[in-house]
Amino acid sequence: MNVALLSKWHVHADDYARQAKNNENITIKVVWDEIAERGNKWAKELGVPFENDLIKVLEDPEIDAVIVDTPTNLHKEIITLAAKHKKHIFTEKVLAFTVRDCEEIFTVIKENEVKLMVSLPRLTENYYLYAQDVLDKGLLGKLTSIRCRLAHNGAVPFEGNPNGWLPNHFFNKEECGGGALIDLGAHPIYLTNRLAGSAKAVTARLQKTLGHDVDDNAVVIVEYESGVLGTLETGFLSNGSPFQLELYGTEGTLLIEDQNIRLKSKQLGEGWNVPDQLPETLSMPLNQWVSDILVNAKPTLDENDFLNLTIINQAASLSNEQGRRIEIAELTTESVEV
Incomplete structure (x- = not known):
């Protein structure tokens, strides 16, 4: 094509x-x-x-x-x-x-x-698929909280680059709609959404630490309908910050830090378990899209993933602007008003 x-x-x-x-x-x-x-x-x-x-x-x-x-x-x-x-x-x-x-x-x-x-590529990665499998098998018992962090040093100034290595237009609020959260923070958002389910409410703080028009450091707390609390962290000011995805439940804990993965579950005995093998990664979103077009192969990503990402971003922005907890129902009610 x-x-x-x-x-x-x-x-x-x-x-x-x-x-x-x-x-x-x-x-x-x-x-x-x-x-x-x-x-x-x-x-x-x-x-x-x-x-x-x-x-x-x-x-x-x-x-x-x-x-x-x-x-x-x-x-x-x-x-x-x-x-x-x-x-x-x-x-x-x-x-x-x-x-x-x-x-x-x-x-x-x-x-x-x-x-x-x-493009939500981390939903095709082996560590996400492993986390989903651990949940589906009930190895954590009732899931109670998730913490997910993804941050880099893209806005940290260095010689000749006062805004860091990110392009200047990444700090243009009109074009971007936001900063670290809406861009890099997308990954913690859509991963946690997938693992925790439908969101109920959002409380967020989007900091402009270096004085840009957009946030360069952000934390979002998401209350999910399932009862899970999600803590999402992102930023453009962290040097050497690893990717972290942590799942906590009534019967176990799963910790993912870059390529280091360990699981503790009452159902598996004492101590930490390191998986011998992770699931095979799925096709990247672009390749799934092509297969959907050519042979009608159903993608593993869908409208719910796309919409739920925007829901958290919109609610987080409102929460930060208004200094309050935002109920997701406020956004969905607004969307159907005539």
């Missing part, structure tokens, strides 16, 4: 271009970018044409699908436009800023019978 790359705004755009080139069923045909100079340069690097007119790209009958890496505030407009032109859509997280916007995107996707995928 023929694919158009829409923008190199996001830091993962090159990664998706690489994944597309490595997929035998994809041919990259054209690049469009809201910044022509950047798009032209990228198109030359990839050896494909650059097109300055997005509508021409979307009206091209040879283009089957698009990979969206635009500023997040353009997602809704560009994704719905692509869907109305019958193009399948793969997009960087998050899908959109609000529940209402996500629901409107889903409606257009269904009306035009195209396939949508949002």
Whole structure:
């Protein structure tokens, strides 16, 4: 299938271009970018044409699908436009800023019978699959709390780079809708959502430690309908911070720190257990998307994952702005108001 790359705004755009080139069923045909100079340069690097007119790209009958890496505030407009032109859509997280916007995107996707995928890659990783399996087998008893942390030093200044190694536009609130939480924090959010279920309420603190327009350090507490408490941590100011996913239950504990995994369960006797083998990783979201388009293979990621990610982000933003606990029902009620 023929694919158009829409923008190199996001830091993962090159990664998706690489994944597309490595997929035998994809041919990259054209690049469009809201910044022509950047798009032209990228198109030359990839050896494909650059097109300055997005509508021409979307009206091209040879283009089957698009990979969206635009500023997040353009997602809704560009994704719905692509869907109305019958193009399948793969997009960087998050899908959109609000529940209402996500629901409107889903409606257009269904009306035009195209396939949508949002990049939530850690739901395909072996450690997540192992954690899910441990839960499904009841080895932790009743799950009571989850802590998930993912942080890096992308905003820590160094010589010649006062904003760190992240691009300057990652601190543009209008384009991004937020900072560390909405970007890097997406991973702890969607992992914890999957493991804990539907969210009930959110309390968040989004700090602007270095004075940017967006948060560079954040903690979110999520109350889930299941009774689980989720503590989600992220930031752009941590040097050497490992990825951590911790699950605590009435009969056991599972600790994941980067590649170090250990499980303690009453059902397995005393002491810690290290798994001999982890489940096989699943296909990356982009490859699942292609299989869904070509052979109707059902992806392991779906609309609930995409929507629930936005729900937590929207609630966290409101909680931080208003200094209070936000009930998820407030967002879902708002989305159906006429």
